[in-house]
Amino acid sequence: MPVDRLKPSRVLNIERFSDFSEFRANEVLGLGTSTPLRPREFSLARAILPLQSGLFVLQRAFARRFEAEMGTDTGIGLVVPLTFHSITNGVEIDSSTIGVVRGKAPVVSIEHQPNTYLMLRFNSDMRHRGWADFNTGLASVRVQDDPMARLRAVFLEMFSLASACEDAREFETLNRPIQETVLAGLDAALVPAEARAPRPGSFERHRKLIARLDEVVELFGSQPLYSDDLAMALGVSVRTLQTATQVVHGVSLHHYLRLKRLWAVRVLLMAGGGGLTVKAAALANGFWHLGDFSIGYKRAFGEMPSETLARGRRSHYRS
Template identity: 75%
Template sequence: MPLARLKPSRVLGIERFTDFGEFRANEVLGLATSTPLRPREFSLTRAILPLQNGLFVLQRAFARQLELDVGTDQGMGLVVPFSFHSLYNGREIDNSTVSVVRGRVPIKSVEPQPNTYLMMRFNSDMRHRGWADYDSGLGFFRTHDAPMARLRATILNMFCLASEHGEPRQFEAINRPIQETLLDCLDAALVPADGLAARRGSFDKHRKLIARLDEIVALFGSKPLYSDDLARALGVSVRTLQTATHAVHGVSLHHYLRLKRLWSTRIQLMTGGAGLSVKAAALGNGFWHLGDFSRGYKMTFGEAPSETLARGRRL
C-alpha cells in the first residue's frame, strides 16, 4: 500500500501521527471520537487531496472504537475500502463494500485492525448519476472484484500524481479529467448493470438521444468530453444518457466517450504541427494518466501515439 510512500506536495497534504495525544480527527465525513484498542501500537497516516468538486482523504487508521455522526449537511459522502474490516452499528463491513451517506447518521463502530480507506465528500448530491437513490441515511453497496479493483487503482493513481506534482495551477487544469475517471469508476461500482437496462419499446427514443449526443460531441470539437456537460446540454440526467448508450451501443457512456476522445487525439497527432507533443494532445483531450492513455491508444489503433505523430510529421 503506497500511502506510507506518498510525499507532501503543493497539491497534496500529508499528516502522520504516532502519539494519540497529538492525533486530530478529520472532519470530512463528521467529527469522530476514537478510543484505541491497542494504545501502544497507535499510528495514523492520511493524505488530503482537494479537487474541484470535493475533498478526498486517503487514510490508514488504527484499531479502535469509533463514535460519530457520519455525513454531510450538503452533497454526499462515500467510504471506499482498501484493507478494511469493521462493525458498523452491528453490521459487518469488509473490503467489498462501499458506504454511501446522505444527511447525517449516528454510528458506533469497532475496527479490530488498522484499516485503510478513502473518505470522499462531494459538493453535489450526485442524484443525476443514479447513486444511492434515497433522501438520507447510510447505505452499503457490495461490488464485484473488477470494478472495485479499477476504482482503487484510479484512486491510487490520482494520489500518486498529486504527490509528484509541484505546480497547483497545472494540477488544477487536470482536476476535471481526474474526476471524470473517478466518477466513471463509481458509476460502475454503485449502479448495478440491471439498473441500466432499457424499458421495452424505448430503443427508438434512446437511438434519437444518442444521435443528438453525437451532434453535440461534434460541436464540442477538440474540447474534452465530460458526462455532466453533455447530459446538461441534452437536458437529461447522466443516468439516462448511460442507459441510452448501453441500449444502443452495448458499452458504458465512459467507454463511448473515451473512444471519441481517442479518435480526436489521433486526428490531432496526424495533422498537428511541429510543436505538438503526445502529452499536449492527450491532456488537451482529457487524458490525465499518460500511461493508461498510451496503452488504450495502442490497443485501439495498433500503434503507439508517438508513431502516429511521427508519421503525421512526415506527410
Template identity: 75%
Template sequence: MPLGRLKPSRVLGIERFSDFGEFRANEVLGLGTSTPLRPREFSLTRAILPLRDGLFVFQRAFARELDVDVGTDRGIGLVVPFSFHSVSNGREVDNSTVNVVRGKVPVRSIERQPNTYLMMRFNSDMRHRGWADYDTGLGFFRTQDDPMARLRAAIVEMFSLASDCNDPREFEASNRPIQETLLAGLDATLVAADALTARRGSYDRHRKLIAHLDDVAALFGSKPLYSDDLAAALGVSVRTLQIATQAVHGVSLHHYLRLKRLWSVRVQLMTGGNGMTVKAAALGNGFWHLGDFSRGYRLAFGETPSETLANGRRPFHLGIGA
C-alpha cells in the same frame, strides 16, 4: 500503495500521528470519538486532497472503537475500502463494500485492525448519476472485484500525481479529468447493471438521443468531453445517457466518450504538424494518466501515439508511374 510512500506537495497535505494525545480527527465525513484498542501501537497517516467538486482523504487508521455522526450537511459522502474490516451498527463491513451516506447518520463501529480507506465528500448529491436512491441514511454497496480494482487503481494514481506535483496551476488543469475518471469508477461500482437496462420499446428514443449526443459532442470541437457537461447540454441526467449508450452501443457512457476522445487525439496527432506533441494532445483531450492513455490508444488503433505522430509528419509524395 502504502500511504507512507506519499509525500506532501503544494496540492497534497500529509498528516502523520504516532501519539494518540496529539491525534486530531478529520472532519471530511463528521467528527467522532475514537478509543484505541491497542494504545501502544497507535499510528495514523492521512493524505488530504481537495478537488474541484469535493474533498478526498486517504487514510490508514488504528484499531479502535468509533462513535460518530457520519455524513455531510450537503452533497454526498462515500468510503472506499482498500484494506478494511469493521462491524458498523452491528453489520460486518469488509473490502468489497463501498459505504454511501446521505445526511447525518449515527454510527458505532468496532475496527479491530488498522484500516486503509478513502473518504470522499462531493458537493453534489449525485442523484443525476443514479447513486444511492434514498433521502437520508447509510448504504452498503457490495461490488464486483474488477470494478473495485479499477476504482482503487484510479485513486492511487490520483494521489500519486498530487504527491509528485508542486505546481498548483498544473494540477488544476488536471482536476476535471481526474474527477471524471473517479466518477467513471464510482458509476461502475454504485449503479447496478439492471438499473441501466432500457425499457421495452424505448430503443428509438435512445437512438435519437445518442444521435443528438454525437452532434453536441462534435460542437465541443477539441474540448474534452465530460459526462456532466454533455448531459446538461442535452437536458437529461447522466443516468439517462448511461442507459442510452448501453442500449444503442452496448457499452458504458464513459467507454463511449473515451473512444471519442481517443479519436480526437488521433486526428490531432495526424494533422497537428511539427508543433504537436503526444502529451499536449492527450492532456488537451482530458487524459491525465498518460500510461493508461497510451495503453488504451494502442489497443484502439494498433499503434502507439508516437507512431501516429511520426506518420503524420512524414511528407506525402505523389508518385507517377511510367
C-alpha cells in the same frame, strides 16, 4: 500506493500521528470519537486532497472503536476501502463494500486491525448519476472485483500525481479530467445494472438521444468531453445518457466518450503539427493518466501514439 509513501506537495497535505494524545479527527465526513484498541501500537497517516467537486482523504487508521454522527450537510459522502474490515452498526464490512451516506447517520464501528480507505465528500448529491437512490442514512454497496480494482487504481494514481506535483496551477488544469475518471469509476461501482436496463419500447427514444449526443460532440469540437457538460447540453441526466449508450451501443457512457476522445487525439497526431507532443495531445482531450492512455490507444488503434505522431510528421514534411 500506501499513505506512508506519499509526500506533501503544493496540492496535497499529509498528516501523521504517532501519539494518540496528539491525534486530531478529520472532519471530511463529520467528527467522531476514536478509542484505540491497542494504544501502544497507535499510528495514523492521512493524505488530504481538495478538488473542485469536493474533498478526498486517503487514510490509514488504527485498531479502534469509532463512534460518530457520520455524514455531510450537503452532497454525498463515500468510504471506499483499500484494505478494510470492521463490524459497523452490527454488520460485518470488508474490502468489497463501499459505504454511502446521505445526510447524517449514527455509526458505531469496531475495527480490530489498521484499515486503509478513502473518505470522499462530494458537493453534489449525485442523484443525476444514479448513485445510491435513497434519501438519508448509511448504506453499504457491495461491488464486483473488477470495478473495485479499477476504482482503487484511479484513486492511487490520482494521489501519486498530486504528491509529485510541483505546480499547483498545472494540477488545477487536471482537476476536471481527473474528476471525470473518478466519476466514471464510481458510476461503474454504484449504479446498479438494473438501473441501466431499458424500459420496454424505449430503444427508439434512446437511439434518437444518442444521435443528438453525437451532434453535440461534433459541436464541442476540440473541447474535452465531460459527461456532466454533455448531459446539460442535451437537457437530460447523466443517468439517462448512461442507459442510452448501454442500450444502443452496449457500452458504458464513459467507454463511449473515451473512444471519441481517443479518436480526437489520433486526428491531432495524424496531422503531425510542428511542436506537437503525445502528452500535449492527450492532455488537450482530457487524458491525465498517460500510461493508461497509451494502453487504451494501442488497444483501439493497434499502435502506440508516438508511432501515429511520427507517421503524421513524415506525411506533413512530404507535403
